[in-house]
Amino acid sequence: MTPGARLQTAIELLGEIGEGHGAADDVVGGYFRRHRFVGAKDRAAISEHIYAILRHRAVIDWWIRRLNGNRQPDARLRLFATLVLVEGWEPEAVARACDGDRFRPNPLGILEQQVVRDLKGKSLMHPEMPRPVRLNYPDWLDAHWQELFGDQVDAELGVMTDTAPLDLRVNRLKANRSDARTALADEGVEAQPTPLAPTGLRIYKRIPLATLDVFKSGRIEVQDEGSQLAALLALAKPGMRVVDFCAGAGGKTLALAAGMQNKGHLVACDISEKRLERAVVRLRRAGISNVERKPLTSERDKWVKRHAESFDRVFVDAPCTGTGTWRRNPDAKWRLKPLDLEELTALQASILDSTARLVKPGGRLVYATCSMLPAENDGQIRNFLTSHPAFALVPMSEVWRDAIGTACPVATDTLQLTPKRHGTDGFFVAVMERKAAAPAETMPETAPEAASEAEVDAAADVHKVDAA
Numbered sequence: 001m002t003p004g005a006r007l008q009t010a011i012e013l014l015g016e017i018g019e020g021h022g023a024a025d026d027v028v029g030g031y032f033r034r035h036r037f038v039g040a041k042d043r044a045a046i047s048e049h050i051y052a053i054l055r056h057r058a059v060i061d062w063w064i065r066r067l068n069g070n071r072q073p074d075a076r077l078r079l080f081a082t083l084v085l086v087e088g089w090e091p092e093a094v095a096r097a098c099d100g101d102r103f104r105p106n107p108l109g110i111l112e113q114q115v116v117r118d119l120k121g122k123s124l125m126h127p128e129m130p131r132p133v134r135l136n137y138p139d140w141l142d143a144h145w146q147e148l149f150g151d152q153v154d155a156e157l158g159v160m161t162d163t164a165p166l167d168l169r170v171n172r173l174k175a176n177r178s179d180a181r182t183a184l185a186d187e188g189v190e191a192q193p194t195p196l197a198p199t200g201l202r203i204y205k206r207i208p209l210a211t212l213d214v215f216k217s218g219r220i221e222v223q224d225e226g227s228q229l230a231a232l233l234a235l236a237k238p239g240m241r242v243v244d245f246c247a248g249a250g251g252k253t254l255a256l257a258a259g260m261q262n263k264g265h266l267v268a269c270d271i272s273e274k275r276l277e278r279a280v281v282r283l284r285r286a287g288i289s290n291v292e293r294k295p296l297t298s299e300r301d302k303w304v305k306r307h308a309e310s311f312d313r314v315f316v317d318a319p320c321t322g323t324g325t326w327r328r329n330p331d332a333k334w335r336l337k338p339l340d341l342e343e344l345t346a347l348q349a350s351i352l353d354s355t356a357r358l359v360k361p362g363g364r365l366v367y368a369t370c371s372m373l374p375a376e377n378d379g380q381i382r383n384f385l386t387s388h389p390a391f392a393l394v395p396m397s398e399v400w401r402d403a404i405g406t407a408c409p410v411a412t413d414t415l416q417l418t419p420k421r422h423g424t425d426g427f428f429v430a431v432m433e434r435k436a437a438a439p440a441e442t443m444p445e446t447a448p449e450a451a452s453e454a455e456v457d458a459a460a461d462v463h464k465v466d467a468a
């Protein structure tokens with residue numbers, strides 16, 4: 001591809017992302033899957049153009065508006081401005097690449113030429129930029145960040161425009177960390193142990209992961225260190241009965257099953273049967289055979305009532321704003337609206353309320369999000385504990401000591417990881433225990449019949465993953 005053809009592709013994909021055709025990684029990944037002839041260098045260049053814009057969008061738009069009256073920035077103008085401001089292109093190089101020839105962008109219009117010319121030599125940041133512009137997030141989130149980070153907002157949000165490294169989880173059913181690291185090195189990939197999670201390896205380069213033997217043989221999986229820690233902190237042990245309630249495509253399910261050494265019963269629930277289906281191949285690759293997949297109609301599905309107080313661990317990886325993953329999904333912040341936060345917090349409260357029923361006396365409810373917004377995290381836990389006196393928070397120092405054994409990285413009773421402080425995604429974990437002697441949670445009006453083991457086994461047979 002010529003540089004111009006790469007720009008034209010980036011413009012088209014940015015248009016699709018902007019029109020809500022999907023998350024950036026789906027749109028870009030889908031394009032590359034449909035156009036397999038696009039070479040590795042072209043793919044890297046196209047992705048770099050797109051992600052440079054998504055990461056710096058507020059700053060780019062601020063400059064465009066400043067230089068160009070209040071003109072609404074479009075995909076072309078954003079790209080041209082980013083080439084000059086972020087990628088250091090000369091205005092003449094932009095003009096040369098956009099000559100209107102086949103597969104290349106049309107020549108720059110007068111306004112576009114003017115913006116590109118005026119941006120030459122400018123630095124990305126300007127002292128007059130308001131904080132949400134400087135740090136590239138929507139205005140309405142400023143108060144939320146202030147509540148969480150106080151005078152550290154700049155430092156904490158400043159790193160959210162960086163690129164995240166690639167974290168891998170070593171599958172303890174098949175390898176230990178040192179073996180997996182050696183196997184990666186044998187395939188030419190240098191990996192470092194993650195500082196907090198004993199199961200993690202970190203890679204700073206782009207690698208063709210799916211082609212590596214160490215991946216194909218199920219010894220490693222992609223998983224951010226924060227997610228690995230969340231699963232470890234559940235302390236799911238061999239022989240336990242465990243639910244992964246919002247299991248999706250099984251990222252945490254795989255980690256929980258490894259902690260259980262493939263022994264005991266692990267139910268992976270989700271309202272999306274399609275996502276659960278995507279877990280099958282991953283479970284098989286990891287050699288996991290103790291997982292039952294259970295699609296639900298909602299968090300209030302009858303299955304929940306039928307299994308009241310029958311699980312040692314209930315893991316809730318709640319649907320959330322994903323504000324902790326902006327380094328990986330920079331476009332997500334621009335799709336997020338205040339109403340989404342309201343709807344998500346209501347859904348999280350309902351999921352917590354319903355899943356509490358599943359926990360045995362003495363068992364634990366583990367709530368996790370990949371968000372850093374207090375309303376989804378500590379606020380949610382405060383409300384839950386007030387309305388569910390049968391549960392008590394297990395202090396994080398205690399959970400961490402039992403699960404990880406190193407010094408706990410926070411002094412609070414819940415865990416809020418941030419990219420700035422911990423180098424992980426922004427991840428939250430709270431562990432609550434149902435008091436052993438407490439009366440049962442309020443039960444539904446219709447008497448709950450506990451499922452017999454035979455029923456459970458029959459359900460398991462339908463969805464059970466063949467480990468072969």
Ligand SMILES: C[S@@+](CC[C@H](N)C(=O)[O-])C[C@H]1O[C@@H](n2cnc3c(N)ncnc32)[C@H](O)[C@@H]1O
Nearest residue numbers: 246247248250251252270271272299317318319
């Ligand atoms: C954060 S994602 C889970 C990611 C997954 N645990 C992993 O590690 O790959 C949240 C999941 O919650 C599911 N979900 C949304 N609403 C739900 C509900 N009412 N009950 C159960 N699951 C729900 C979504 O389908 C989504 O898969």
